[in-house]
Amino acid sequence: MLENIIVFVLAAFVGREVISKVPQTLHTPLMSGSNAISGITVVGALVVAGMVEGSPWATWIGFAALVFATVNVVGGFLVTDRMLQMFKKKG
Amino acid sequence: MNIIAIVDVAYLVAAILFISGLKQLTSPATARRGNQLAAVGMLIAVVATLFVKDILTPAEMLGGLVLGTGIGVLLAKRVEMTGMPELVAAFNGFGGIASALVAGAEISRLIADGEPLGAASAVTIALSVLIGMITFTGSFVAFGKLSGRINGNPISFPGMRFITVLAAAAAIGAAVWMALESGAFPAQPDGVIDGALAVTIAAFALGILLVIPIGGADMPVVVALLNSYSGLAASATGFVLDNTALIVSGALVGASGLILTNIMCVAMNRSLLNVLVGGFGGDSATAIEGTKSMEGKTATSTSADDTAILLAYAEKVIVVPGYGMAVAQAQHAVREMGDELEKRGVTVKYAIHPVAGRMPGHMNVLLAEANVSYDLLFEMDDINGEFDTCDVAIVIGANDVVNPSARHDKSSPIYGMPILNVDKARTSIVLKRSMRPGYAGVQNELFFNHNNRMLFGDAKASITAVVNELKAMD
Numbered sequence: 001m002l003e004n005i006i007v008f009v010l011a012a013f014v015g016r017e018v019i020s021k022v023p024q025t026l027h028t029p030l031m032s033g034s035n036a037i038s039g040i041t042v043v044g045a046l047v048v049a050g051m052v053e054g055s056p057w058a059t060w061i062g063f064a065a066l067v068f069a070t071v072n073v074v075g076g077f078l079v080t081d082r083m084l085q086m087f088k089k090k091g
Numbered sequence: 092m093n094i095i096a097i098v099d100v101a102y103l104v105a106a107i108l109f110i111s112g113l114k115q116l117t118s119p120a121t122a123r124r125g126n127q128l129a130a131v132g133m134l135i136a137v138v139a140t141l142f143v144k145d146i147l148t149p150a151e152m153l154g155g156l157v158l159g160t161g162i163g164v165l166l167a168k169r170v171e172m173t174g175m176p177e178l179v180a181a182f183n184g185f186g187g188i189a190s191a192l193v194a195g196a197e198i199s200r201l202i203a204d205g206e207p208l209g210a211a212s213a214v215t216i217a218l219s220v221l222i223g224m225i226t227f228t229g230s231f232v233a234f235g236k237l238s239g240r241i242n243g244n245p246i247s248f249p250g251m252r253f254i255t256v257l258a259a260a261a262a263i264g265a266a267v268w269m270a271l272e273s274g275a276f277p278a279q280p281d282g283v284i285d286g287a288l289a290v291t292i293a294a295f296a297l298g299i300l301l302v303i304p305i306g307g308a309d310m311p312v313v314v315a316l317l318n319s320y321s322g323l324a325a326s327a328t329g330f331v332l333d334n335t336a337l338i339v340s341g342a343l344v345g346a347s348g349l350i351l352t353n354i355m356c357v358a359m360n361r362s363l364l365n366v367l368v369g370g371f372g373g374d375s376a377t378a379i380e381g382t383k384s385m386e387g388k389t390a391t392s393t394s395a396d397d398t399a400i401l402l403a404y405a406e407k408v409i410v411v412p413g414y415g416m417a418v419a420q421a422q423h424a425v426r427e428m429g430d431e432l433e434k435r436g437v438t439v440k441y442a443i444h445p446v447a448g449r450m451p452g453h454m455n456v457l458l459a460e461a462n463v464s465y466d467l468l469f470e471m472d473d474i475n476g477e478f479d480t481c482d483v484a485i486v487i488g489a490n491d492v493v494n495p496s497a498r499h500d501k502s503s504p505i506y507g508m509p510i511l512n513v514d515k516a517r518t519s520i521v522l523k524r525s526m527r528p529g530y531a532g533v534q535n536e537l538f539f540n541h542n543n544r545m546l547f548g549d550a551k552a553s554i555t556a557v558v559n560e561l562k563a564m565d
Contacts, residue, residue: 001211004330004338011339014110015346021117024445024470027351027452030116031318032179033126034347037109038321039182040133040340041189042159043102043140044328048196049155050146055203058196059148063155065192070159071166072185077130078167079178083456084123086172090464 029083036076042069094143101139102336108132109340113347119465136336172460173417176450177237180230180314183321187226190324191291194219194331198287202277212331213273213283217266219327220287221294226320228298233313236302237449243307245369255300258293265289304369308414308530311450312355312366319348351451358445358471360497360507371504371531390526393544395553398485398520399560402428405482407438409474411511412454413447415488415523419550425487426461428554431561441467442474442484442511444492475512484516486537488550490529493521496536505531519543522550 022030049062109132115125137156146152170178194216201208208216235241265286272282305313322344329337356363365371402408410429416422429439441463447454455468478484486493493513496503513519514537521538523545528534537543546553 001330004333004335007335008326008330008338008342011106011342012346015113015343016350018110018113018117019343019347019350022113023117023119024354024443024452025455025465025468026116026119026122027354028175028179028450028456029122029126029452030113030347031315031351031451032175032182033116033129034113034344035179035182035186035318035321037113037129037133037340038186038318038325038344039189040105040136040337041186041193041325041328042133042156043136044193044325044332044334044337045155045189045196046137046140046146046152047144047332047334048193048200050141050148050152051144052200052203053147055199058199058203059151061192061196061199063151065189065196066152066155067159067162068185068192069189070156071163072182072189073133074160074163075167075178075185076163076182077126077133078164079170079175079182080126081123081130082167083172083175083459084119084126086456086459086462087119087122087465088459088462089119089466090462 029080032076032083033080036073036080039069039073039076042066042073045069098139098143099335101135101143105132105136105336106339108135109343113343172457173420174238175456176310176314176453177234179450180234180237180317183314183317184227184230184234186321187223187230187324189223190328191220191223191227193328194223195287197331198280198283202280205277208273208276208283210270210273213269214266215327215330216287217269217290219324219331220290221262221266222320222324222327224291224294225298225301226317226324228295229302229313229320230317232299232302233310233317236307237310245306245371246303247369251300251304255297258296258300262290262293262297265293301367305366306369306371306530308449309366309371311446311448311453312352312363314450315348315351315355317348319345319352322348355446355451358509360509388539390538390545391543393520393546395546395556396560398544398546399557399564401483401518401520402432402437402485402557403435403561403564405437407440407481408432409478409481409484409516410439410441411484411486411489411493411513412441412443412458413487413489413492414449415550417448417453417457417488419488421487421551421554422457422461424551424554424558426458426463427558428561429463431558439467440469440474440477442469442471444471444489444511447489447492471509471511478512478515482517484513484519486513486519486521487554488522490523490535491531491533493537494529494533494535496533503533505533513537514540517542520546522546522548522553524549
């Protein structure tokens with residue numbers, strides 16, 4: 001548990017350092033892109049739903065989580081890409 | 092190297108890719124690659140989990156991935172750029188419910204496998220469900236408000252605050268109950284299950300109760316905050332599953348959302364608490380009727396052809412877009428106007444207030460969609476000094492963010508909010524449908540300045556008319 005808390009705090013600091021340098025013009029893609037990253041829950045869903053035997057509950061709740069998280073991940077990265085390809089510098 | 096170590100290395104690689112991806116988002120030139128890098132990181136994490144870990148039902152899991160991918164692709168391809176705020180809100184919600192569901196499924200798994208549950212783990216499960224569900228219902232209320240399916244005005248009813256506090260207390264109580272009952276788990280799991288259901292119900296209500304009292308134009312703050320919550324929910328789930336990939340990624344997103352939330356609050360000179368308590372403004376301004384005069388001064392209106400002449404003979408024009416541009420879908424017409432002016436040798440720049448629109452960076456995305464070069468888009472602090480030297484500042488559907496009373500009128504609800512110095516321009520032109528006040532419900536002093544002109548009408552129609560006049564001048 002302590003180890004996890006240390007990892008969490010360090011990651012939060014790294015996040016703060018990196019993200020505070022993102023310019024205002026990219027804040028919408030930052031939100032949708034980071035939102036896609038939070039869809040990492042997809043890994044959790046795979047572990048819970050895919051590695052249990054004899055618990056239909058765990059399998060089906062996990063399956064629902066898997067679908068939601070995948071929508072979040074795929075939709076999030078795609079829509080961010082769609083936005084970012086529009087940011088062009090002329091000339 | 093054993094199997095577990097391979098998966099851990101894959102997660103580490105994924106985390107590194109997420110961080111480098113986010114780092115590349117610091118410049119529009121590298122941002123697209125950054126996003127793709129993060130996506131590759133995600134793919135590695137998923138593939139490693141799917142093929143290296145002992146997945147017992149790979150077919151079902153693949154099915155879930157394919158189904159989710161299909162829905163995700165459909166939503167991402169179909170959305171209009173003006174609909175981006177509500178789509179991001181919806182995705183936040185999906186992330187939140189996924190986290191809550193994973194925590195719930197973990198309880199079932201522990202029962203099935205006959206594993207015990209420590210008090211600390213019970214609390215992390217409660218936390219994961221709590222944050223996840225609040226993110227879910229909160230995001231969908233925000234989605235409703237942003238897409239106009241729910242009234243954008245602050246909604247409240249008698250006793251709402253009391254019920255909110257009650258729901259929060261119930262959630263905490265249920266979490267404590269889960270910790271107390273964790274000793275009897277998994278032999279007698281009912282206590283933990285009931286506790287988790289109670290947390291779910293309380294959090295479901297809390298998410299709704301926390302977002303409905305907040306007005307439509309405060310949604311940028313709410314969406315940013317929910318973005319942060321969706322990250323924290325993933326992190327909490329990581330604690331539940333003892334999974335570093337989730338903890339790290341969730342923390343990154345949590346930090347990102349908080350930074351954006353803070354930027355939005357500073358840009359409105361309001362505390363986060365003040366925003367969350369709600370009741371501030373609405374989509375349609377409330378009490379004050381729009382008047383054409385203020386303190387003896389009268390607003391002067393102008394026409395599209397006069398505007399075109401003014402713009403054509405200017406040396407420097409600053410365009411100030413706001414939510415009204417998004418509503419009228421006027422971004423393409425605005426770009427056309429910019430092109431016409433540049434052809435005539437006019438310098439055109441765009442000044443973007445941090446809270447213009449319905450989400451952070453909303454205006455930038457719309458203008459990028461319309462093909463405006465991103466080096467012409469300026470942040471408030473970088474351009475505010477230039478209004479003195481510009482001939483015409485043209486305000487398209489923005490209001491409170493250009494109201495000079497924010498500087499000196501201590502009685503104004505927007506006093507102290509940093510604004511764009513449109514009033515310092517030689518001439519300012521405000522495009523608006525009527526004299527109705529903006530979100531904050533206060534009349535805008537700018538409109539009554541002697542060097543300000545009002546161009547009434549739908550923003551898109553007005554700009555198109557100006558463009559036609561400009562073309563006719565050749």
